[in-house]
Amino acid sequence: MSRASTPAIMILGTGSNVGKSLVVAGLCRLFANRGLAVAPFKPQNMSNNAAATAAGEIGRAQALQARAARIAPHPDMNPVLLKPEGEQGSQVILQGRVAGRLTSRDFARRGDFLPRVLESFERLGEQADLILVEGAGSPAETNLRARDIANLGFARAAGVPAVLVGDIDRGGVIASLVGTHAVLDRADRAMIRAFAINRFRGDVGLFGPGLDTIAAATGWPSLGVIPWFADAARLPAEDGLDIRSGRKPGARIKIAVPVLPGIANFDDLDPLKLEDCVDLAMIGPGQALPGDADLVILPGSKTTLRDLAALRREGWDIDILAHRRRGGHVLGLCGGYQMLGRVVRDPLGLEGPAGEATGLGLLDVETSLDAEKTVREVGFSHVASATNGQAYEIHLGRTVGGDTARAPFQVDGRAEGAASADGRVAGSYLHGVFASDAVRSAWLAHIAGANLSSALGYGDAVDSTLDALAGHIERHIDIDALLDIAKSRSPTV
Structure with missing residues (x-):
C-alpha cells in the first residue's frame, strides 16, 4: 500500500502520561487478535528507556506495542528517538542509529527529520493493514507547532486522522479537552475526529453530562470512557517514576x-x-x-x-x-x-x-x-x-x-x-x-x-496482561467508529 492508502489513526493526548502508550498497546493487541496486520508508530519519542532491535534503537514503549501487535520491533516504528543528556540537550537516534545531538537552542531543527519520519511511516504501511500512531506530549503546545513532527504536524503531513485522549484521573479533563480545541487552528482541529476519556474511577454513567459538555464545545463525538485498568502496573513502565514501590507481605x-x-x-x-x-x-x-x-x-x-x-x-x-x-x-x-x-x-x-x-x-x-x-x-x-x-x-x-x-x-x-x-x-x-x-x-x-521457587512466567504475564488490556478497551470504546476514522484517512496534505 502507499502512504496515503493504508488506514491509520493517531492517538493524541491532552498532555504527557495520560495513557497514550498503553492505549496504543491495547489497540495493537485488540486488532492483532482480530487478524489484522497492525503496526505501531511514534514519529518522535523522548526517552532514555530504549530497546535494541536487530536494526537499531527504538523507544521501549514502541517495543512493547510491537509485542502487542505480535510483530518484531523495528526502528521504523520510532524513527526519531531523543535521549536526554541533562542540560546538554539530547542525543538523536534517527531510524535506529546515532545521528548527532540537539541542544535546547537548536531544538526547532526537529522539523528537519520529517522526510525520514514519513519514509519510515510509508515502509510500515507497505506491510500493514492498519497503523496505530502515538503522539507525544500535547498537540496544544502552539509554541512548538511550526516545526512539529510529533503530533498534528505529522498528522497533517501524512493525512492521518486523530483521536484526542484525556486523563480524568489527574483532574481538569473537560478543560484540557476543550482548551486544546480552543488553541488549535482550524486545520489542526479538523484532523481530530473524536475524543475519549481514560482512567475513570467509579460509575462511568456519572460522567455523561461531562461528555455532553465536551462534545458541545468542540464538535467532536465521544468514543467512550475507559475505566481505570489496575493491571497496567504489570506492564513495562515507560518512565522510571512509574515503577511504584510497595511493601509486599511475605516478601523474602x-x-x-x-x-x-x-x-x-x-x-x-x-x-x-x-x-x-x-x-x-x-x-x-x-x-x-x-x-x-x-x-x-x-x-x-x-x-x-x-x-x-x-x-x-x-x-x-x-x-x-x-x-x-x-x-x-x-x-x-x-x-x-x-x-x-x-x-x-x-x-x-x-x-x-x-x-x-x-x-x-x-x-x-x-x-x-x-x-x-x-x-x-x-x-x-x-x-x-x-x-x-x-x-x-x-x-x-x-x-x-x-x-x-x-x-x-x-x-x-x-x-x-x-x-x-x-x-x-x-x-x-x-x-x-x-x-x-x-x-x-x-x-x-x-x-x-x-x-526459591518462583511461579512467575514473565513473558506469559506480559502477554496475558496485554490481552486483558485489549479486552478492557474493547468493552468501553466504540472500536467500529475508531476503525471508520482510520479508514477515512485522506491523501497527504
Missing part, C-alpha cells in the same frame, strides 16, 4: 534502587516488581537507601559521570559502601556497572562535558567511553546456574580489569561483566537478563541464600 528479598537523574533502560526492573518474593523499593532524592535491603541495584544511566556525581550528592555512595560492609549484595547494570569500578573516563565528552571521576571502587575495573556505540540483541548464559536467556546491549565504553575474570555471564563464548571475589558485587552491560525466568530465579536464590 528487599531490593533498593536509587533513582538517578539520567536513569535509563529501567525495564531491567520490570520482572522483579512482579515477583511475589521481592519488595522493590525505588529510592528518590532526599531519601536514604534502606539499611535492611538485601540487594542494591544501580541501573543504567544515559549520563554516567553526571549520575555518579548525583549519587554522591545524595549520600548514596556512603549508603552503598555501608550496605557492602554489612554483607549486602550490589548489582550494577550498564552505567551502574561502570560506577562500581575504580574510575570512569569520558575523554571525548560523549555524555556531557569531557572528564573523569573516581568510581565506588567496589569492582576492580575501569571504564573509558568511546565513540563506538554497541546496540545489539544477544543470547547469553548465566555462568553460576548454567541457565540461558535473551538480552540486549545499548552502551558506550569499554570496561577492563581484574574482576572481569569472574564474569557472571557469557555471550557468544566470551566473558561478559565482572564480579568481586566473594560474589556479592557484580556488574554487566547486559539489559533484560531478569526477563529470563530461570536466570531470575537463580539470581534471587543466590541473594536469598536459599532455594
Whole structure:
C-alpha cells in the first residue's frame, strides 16, 4: 500500500502520561487478535528507556506495542528517538542509529527529520493493514507547532486522522479537552475526529453530562470512557517514576534502587516488581537507601559521570559502601556497572562535558567511553546456574580489569561483566537478563541464600496482561467508529 492508502489513526493526548502508550498497546493487541496486520508508530519519542532491535534503537514503549501487535520491533516504528543528556540537550537516534545531538537552542531543527519520519511511516504501511500512531506530549503546545513532527504536524503531513485522549484521573479533563480545541487552528482541529476519556474511577454513567459538555464545545463525538485498568502496573513502565514501590507481605528479598537523574533502560526492573518474593523499593532524592535491603541495584544511566556525581550528592555512595560492609549484595547494570569500578573516563565528552571521576571502587575495573556505540540483541548464559536467556546491549565504553575474570555471564563464548571475589558485587552491560525466568530465579536464590521457587512466567504475564488490556478497551470504546476514522484517512496534505 502507499502512504496515503493504508488506514491509520493517531492517538493524541491532552498532555504527557495520560495513557497514550498503553492505549496504543491495547489497540495493537485488540486488532492483532482480530487478524489484522497492525503496526505501531511514534514519529518522535523522548526517552532514555530504549530497546535494541536487530536494526537499531527504538523507544521501549514502541517495543512493547510491537509485542502487542505480535510483530518484531523495528526502528521504523520510532524513527526519531531523543535521549536526554541533562542540560546538554539530547542525543538523536534517527531510524535506529546515532545521528548527532540537539541542544535546547537548536531544538526547532526537529522539523528537519520529517522526510525520514514519513519514509519510515510509508515502509510500515507497505506491510500493514492498519497503523496505530502515538503522539507525544500535547498537540496544544502552539509554541512548538511550526516545526512539529510529533503530533498534528505529522498528522497533517501524512493525512492521518486523530483521536484526542484525556486523563480524568489527574483532574481538569473537560478543560484540557476543550482548551486544546480552543488553541488549535482550524486545520489542526479538523484532523481530530473524536475524543475519549481514560482512567475513570467509579460509575462511568456519572460522567455523561461531562461528555455532553465536551462534545458541545468542540464538535467532536465521544468514543467512550475507559475505566481505570489496575493491571497496567504489570506492564513495562515507560518512565522510571512509574515503577511504584510497595511493601509486599511475605516478601523474602528487599531490593533498593536509587533513582538517578539520567536513569535509563529501567525495564531491567520490570520482572522483579512482579515477583511475589521481592519488595522493590525505588529510592528518590532526599531519601536514604534502606539499611535492611538485601540487594542494591544501580541501573543504567544515559549520563554516567553526571549520575555518579548525583549519587554522591545524595549520600548514596556512603549508603552503598555501608550496605557492602554489612554483607549486602550490589548489582550494577550498564552505567551502574561502570560506577562500581575504580574510575570512569569520558575523554571525548560523549555524555556531557569531557572528564573523569573516581568510581565506588567496589569492582576492580575501569571504564573509558568511546565513540563506538554497541546496540545489539544477544543470547547469553548465566555462568553460576548454567541457565540461558535473551538480552540486549545499548552502551558506550569499554570496561577492563581484574574482576572481569569472574564474569557472571557469557555471550557468544566470551566473558561478559565482572564480579568481586566473594560474589556479592557484580556488574554487566547486559539489559533484560531478569526477563529470563530461570536466570531470575537463580539470581534471587543466590541473594536469598536459599532455594526459591518462583511461579512467575514473565513473558506469559506480559502477554496475558496485554490481552486483558485489549479486552478492557474493547468493552468501553466504540472500536467500529475508531476503525471508520482510520479508514477515512485522506491523501497527504
